[in-house]
Amino acid sequence: AGGGGCVTLRGAQIRDLLDSKHNVLFDCDGVIWNGETAVTGAPEVVSLLKQRGKRVFFVTNNCTRPRENYVQKFSRLGFADVAEEEIFSSAYCSAAYLRDVARLQGKVYVIGCDGVMKELRDAGVPVAEEEDAEPGASIYTCPLDPDVKAVLVGYDENFTFMKLAKACCYLRSSECLFLATDPDPWHPLRGGRVTPGSGSLTAALETASSRKATVIGKPSRFMFNCIASQFGLDPARSLMIGDRLETDVLFGSNCGLTTVLTLTGVSTLQEALAFRDSQEPQQKHCAPDYVMESVADFLQALEE
Numbered sequence: 001a002g003g004g005g006c007v008t009l010r011g012a013q014i015r016d017l018l019d020s021k022h023n024v025l026f027d028c029d030g031v032i033w034n035g036e037t038a039v040t041g042a043p044e045v046v047s048l049l050k051q052r053g054k055r056v057f058f059v060t061n062n063c064t065r066p067r068e069n070y071v072q073k074f075s076r077l078g079f080a081d082v083a084e085e086e087i088f089s090s091a092y093c094s095a096a097y098l099r100d101v102a103r104l105q106g107k108v109y110v111i112g113c114d115g116v117m118k119e120l121r122d123a124g125v126p127v128a129e130e131e132d133a134e135p136g137a138s139i140y141t142c143p144l145d146p147d148v149k150a151v152l153v154g155y156d157e158n159f160t161f162m163k164l165a166k167a168c169c170y171l172r173s174s175e176c177l178f179l180a181t182d183p184d185p186w187h188p189l190r191g192g193r194v195t196p197g198s199g200s201l202t203a204a205l206e207t208a209s210s211r212k213a214t215v216i217g218k219p220s221r222f223m224f225n226c227i228a229s230q231f232g233l234d235p236a237r238s239l240m241i242g243d244r245l246e247t248d249v250l251f252g253s254n255c256g257l258t259t260v261l262t263l264t265g266v267s268t269l270q271e272a273l274a275f276r277d278s279q280e281p282q283q284k285h286c287a288p289d290y291v292m293e294s295v296a297d298f299l300q301a302l303e304e
């Protein structure tokens with residue numbers, strides 16, 4: 001799959017598309033909410049899809065919250081009855097990967113945030129404890145844990161040179177796995193600001209270690225495998241709705257899903273068309289099948 005035609009969806013086309021699908025996967029930030037504000041109409045769309053018998057999943061590269069915390073966020077923003085089991089975050093999937101795919105024998109050294117730590121703990125994956133940086137701690141003397149067999153890097157607002165140095169030492173061993181929660185370069189914040197994403201920290205560690213991380217979050221297929229292994233989804237009957245072409249749409253293409261770009265987030269119609277018209281096959285995979293202004297455009301098709 002991939003190389004969609006960027007068709008702008010309207011009226012009866014929207015109904016036909018929904019009729020042909022059983023599963024709807026939503027990206028979160030930029031599609032159903034922006035930060036702490038729900039996209040207008042998104043809670044109604046999610047409820048109506050469920051009432052019409054669709055299975056709905058949420059697929060987010062945001063690793064900062066554990067699943068249970070997302071349940072609260074959904075409810076706070078007006079999404080009724082979203083269950084923990086429907087939420088697949090890069091933190092949850094990273095823990096699932098270490099437990100079920102890598103079957104890690106040893107500890108994981110984490111550059112990341114509370115969301116990642118909590119999911120690892122819930123999955124029973126042992127984490128190398130980080131001592132609070134003592135004054136005078138140095139790259140020569142900071143302790144290294146001989147049981148570390150994987151490094152996981154994700155969004156970390158407390159990222160330090162010392163963490164980078166330690167991770168780099170662990171990765172000298174070719175037996176040490178190198179995982180990244182997601183490759184996102186940056187994220188929009190309120191007021192036109194941005195914050196560097198996990199991908200920027202991963203890039204630092206990739207350079208320092210001369211290795212490439214295995215990415216768990218979108219656009220990697222692992223996230224879809226994670227959902228499919230629990231719910232048995234047929235890709236051909238699944239729709240992926242996202243706002244970021246290189247992440248969400250590429251994810252959908254990689255997994256054989258029909259893709260929709262909404263324009264309430266990061267990517268623009270112009271960027272989508274540029275990917276569609278590119279001569280590079282890799283770039284074409286970032287072109288969505290369909291484009292719509294907002295998920296609210298589903299409302300009419302669902303209300304009739």
Ligand code: PLP
Binds near residue numbers: 030197
């Ligand atoms: N990671 C972080 C730290 C974020 O703040 C965000 C968006 O706010 C994301 C990832 C992207 O999340 P999503 O995949 O839901 O767009």
Ligand code: CA
Binds near residue numbers: 027028
């Ligand atoms: Ca997004």
